[in-house]
Amino acid sequence: xxxxxxDREVDRLMRDLETEAEAGGYHLNPDREFTRGLxxxxxxxxxRYGYISCPCRLASGDxxxxxxxxxxxxxxxxxxxxYGACYCALYVTADVESGKRAAAPVPERRPPPAERxxxxxxxxxxxRAPGTLNYPVWRCRVCGYLCARNEPPETCPICRVSRDRFxxxx
Amino acid sequence: xxxxxxxxxxxxxxxxxxxxxxxARTKELLTDLGVGFxxxxxxxxxxxxRDRVVREVERWNxxxxxPTVVIDETKVIVGFREEEIREAIGxxxxx
Numbered sequence: 661x662x663x664x665x666x667d668r669e670v671d672r673l674m675r676d677l678e679t680e681a682e683a684g685g686y687h688l689n690p691d692r693e694f695t696r697g698l699x700x701x702x703x704x705x706x707x708r709y710g711y712i713s714c715p716c717r718l719a720s721g722d723x724x725x726x727x728x729x730x731x732x733x734x735x736x737x738x739x740x741x742x743y744g745a746c747y748c749a750l751y752v753t754a755d756v757e758s759g760k761r762a763a764a765p766v767p768e769r770r771p772p773p774a775e776r777x778x779x780x781x782x783x784x785x786x787x788r789a790p791g792t793l794n795y796p797v798w799r800c801r802v803c804g805y806l807c808a809r810n811e812p813p814e815t816c817p818i819c820r821v822s823r824d825r826f827x828x829x830x
Numbered sequence: 831x832x833x834x835x836x837x838x839x840x841x842x843x844x845x846x847x848x849x850x851x852x853x854a855r856t857k858e859l860l861t862d863l864g865v866g867f868x869x870x871x872x873x874x875x876x877x878x879x880r881d882r883v884v885r886e887v888e889r890w891n892x893x894x895x896x897p898t899v900v901i902d903e904t905k906v907i908v909g910f911r912e913e914e915i916r917e918a919i920g921x922x923x924x925x
Contacts, residue, residue: 717847
């Protein structure tokens with residue numbers, strides 16, 4: 661990993677992520693040393709790609725292609741539900757955090773490129789469907805937050821991801 | 831590609847990411863087991879070399895996820911599956 665990330669930066673991002681996680685009902689992995697390593701990876705990715713893509717996935721460097729795996733990734737919540745941890749294990753469920761249950765290894769849920777492209781086209785088509793609603797409904801692909809307004813919010817008020825993580829829901 | 835010297839248990843290849851905690855654990859495990867192995871951080875490669883290695887990983891693991899361990903070009907272990915790795919390397923000597 662590029663060695664230009666300072667300990668201070670790691671501490672700061674870790675603190676911010678922890679505050680945000682707890683405020684939103686999420687939990688960081690209590691294994692501090694392991695979690696620090698992941699946070700260092702996020703910062704390394706921010707430095708080389710310009711965004712904090714998942715440290716445990718190979719990024720293409722194209723934001724549009726990597727959008728679904730920018731942390732928190734589109735797969736975090738379903739993986740928390742099924743395995744008690746997200747794919748890289750930065751986030752864990754409350755019972756894993758408190759040691760009541762061990763996290764299970766998380767298989768990769770992210771579809772291969774061909775399938776991702778197919779899904780992207782499907783979403784684009786859904787977005788163009790004629791509606792009978794007064795407002796379009798937008799869904800946050802990370803946390804599922806729904807809102808009816810002309811455009812999705814700049815930042816998801818629930819999980820803090822950026823506008824481009826929203827999809828047209830209705 | 832880097833080589834870590836150790837006991838010969840066949841050709842052990844670890845495909846990893848430099849930022850991934852599970853890849854780091856896998857590398858630690860192989861090192862602790864004292865087995866000779868090679869590893870490559872795919873995220874640190876660029877251009878044609880990276881494309882070539884990605885295709886190589888894809889051949890063993892179509893999802894191209896990490897860590898991927900390939901033993902003797904036959905046995906493939908995807909993810910940090912400690913017991914499977916220990917077993918595949920025949921490392922019963924460790925606790």
